[in-house]
Amino acid sequence: MTQQQPAEFTESKRGISAHLEAEVRQRMSDFAEAFKSMNINKIMSFYADDVVAFDMTPPLQFVGKASYRKSWEKMMPMMKSTDLFEMQDVKIHVNGDLAFVHCLSHMIGTTSDNQSIDSWVRYTGGFRKINGAWMIVHEQISVPVDMETNKALMDLKPEPTAIH
Numbered sequence: 001m002t003q004q005q006p007a008e009f010t011e012s013k014r015g016i017s018a019h020l021e022a023e024v025r026q027r028m029s030d031f032a033e034a035f036k037s038m039n040i041n042k043i044m045s046f047y048a049d050d051v052v053a054f055d056m057t058p059p060l061q062f063v064g065k066a067s068y069r070k071s072w073e074k075m076m077p078m079m080k081s082t083d084l085f086e087m088q089d090v091k092i093h094v095n096g097d098l099a100f101v102h103c104l105s106h107m108i109g110t111t112s113d114n115q116s117i118d119s120w121v122r123y124t125g126g127f128r129k130i131n132g133a134w135m136i137v138h139e140q141i142s143v144p145v146d147m148e149t150n151k152a153l154m155d156l157k158p159e160p161t162a163i164h
Helices: 007-037 040-044 065-078
Strands: 047-054 079-095 098-111 116-130 133-142
Touching (some): 007 040, 007 079, 007 098, 007 133, 040 065, 065 079
Antiparallel strands (some): 098 116, 116 133
């Protein structure tokens, strides 16, 4: 039989959860600013040493911060500017020192060969609070694939009702 918690305990727990969610949301906002700055050191400061990432670029997975940094070091010189980097429809679930985030991420920018980029991706991140800071311990970035052509659909936009 489940025992009912007193109302003040439940409200206190909700308050803590809301506070932790706000911390993670701020961390996501800070990451967006680091990304827009195109500063690899700032970007990498958000990742735990043991991060596992499934990104859009090969290999199939990155294990560890040093491995993932190499991917960022290859990608950043290909970008001339990042004019917009935003996260929409952000959902955050927090329990203790773990958080799970998913959202749609939108980037507008220019490549080093002056090609315009305007793309949306799906983002999922796992965060752990380490030494007082929310660090990314797992990250997955993806786009849908056309199953008939086996090509990534880089030009999709979210449905207006999907963004809250």
